[in-house]
Amino acid sequence: MATNSTNRIYPLQLTNDEWRTKLTAEEYHVLREAGTERPFTGEYTDDHTEGVYNCRACGVELFRSTEKFDSHCGWPSFFAPAAEGKVEYIEDVSLGMKRVEVRCANCGSHLGHVFEGEGYATPTDQRYCINSISIRREPLAG
Template identity: 65%
Template sequence: MGREPVVGATPRVVRSEQEWRAQLSAKEFAVLRDAGTEPAWTGEYTDTKTVGVYRCRACDAELFRSDTKFESHCGWPSFFSPLAGESIVLREDRAHGMVRTEVLCASCHSHLGHVFEGEGYPTPTDQRYCINSISLTLVPDA
């Protein structure tokens, strides 16, 4: 599956497809590098309440803090804001017959999930970053 480049953004971590395949499991590769989606309610972080930082499973970049995670009851971990404005990049996704906003790790351009707005969640941003657990590694606070 080909992926369109991210306009105006250059990843800091660049690896060949062969290098990514050697580093990631088949399921991780399918989501992170081929923009797949793990089945709802199957991810390890969907219901976790552990305090810490969520990092990109592909390159270890910091992406989200647990204090921005909320229960959206959608089947995937949801956050109302990324850790910092430069931790993610967004691009239009027209796959599956709809227009969505894809969320990518700014450091390696791995697929994380999608962001949605205006759904009425009681969060400070009215955004839901719907992120695949398999795209993340949670590092608990000490």
């Protein structure tokens, strides 16, 4: 699932200064510097409102409420992205462990990590552990 490529050219390219203008300091830290918000502090952690979750940096749809579930891990959890190709996977060996980072495939922003085989009763046996600050929920169209 993971790749080692971190030098990919994304469809949306902005300079660091442009990103800093567009995002708050906290958003920039998580989305552009692969930071993490503190557990149980994000606005979508326990949210059950129907909607689509877009990348906070570029607005592309990434996840849907129909794939969101309660994992009680401290961050919003999804068992699948909204569609194939919406996110990209990067091998992450920081912090002395092997994980799979999840990024927006449109702008390269850090979203969180995906974990497999944790025993959650989901159709994919995956948990996309996503920072609330990386996404913005919008109402379902229609």
